[in-house]
Amino acid sequence: NAGVTQTPKFQVLKTGQSMTLQCAQDMNHEYMSWYRQDPGMGLRLIHYSVGAGITDQGEVPNGYNVSRSTTEDFPLRLLSAAPSQTSVYFCASSRDGTGFTEQYFGPGTRLTVT
């Protein structure tokens, strides 16, 4: 199993550009989520999904969109990038969202918005 994979690893955007961060898992996990990690603020939940076709907002959803058309993939879209979105983004998955199963994290995408 590859586990949770994320692409790209690094990305530089100009303010106003759009892009999609890709996340995929091959463990047949129902629950997937996106976090951003900023110095001194830990990880903050952006969006999550409890299964294909179902998504919901986390702590900091503004400026981000998600969709979950398949169990495997959970892309994160930035419609109009802003410097405040400079961060490291982590995707995670778990068998379900009950909290009784471990979350597995991807390697992260380091995004810089200039």
Added chain:
Amino acid sequence: AQSVSQHNHHVILSEAASLELGCNYSYGGTVNLFWYVQYPGQHLQLLLKYFSGDPLVKGIKGFEAEFIKSKFSFNLRKPSVQWSDTAEYFCAVKDSSYKLIFGSGTRLLVRP
């Protein structure tokens, strides 16, 4: 909304010293509690978790944590740290929702 506090942002210890990292959460109901570790340049890994039962849980690499419900705390401990424990440690809490909420993290530096 659920919140998690980690009061120690940076901790510096010498090898063989004992470690205790504090974690407090705000939700008063049933919670699941986790400690994750992020080694330099790596992604997050689960150290240990508490769901129910014995409030003293043991994890990997000699780490343990104690759940004290009356204090809303889940502190991480290790009797004797090693240089290889240098990392950032995150406490996380999940309540009855589907959201796993993280604390701000504690950076641990262990000097040889």
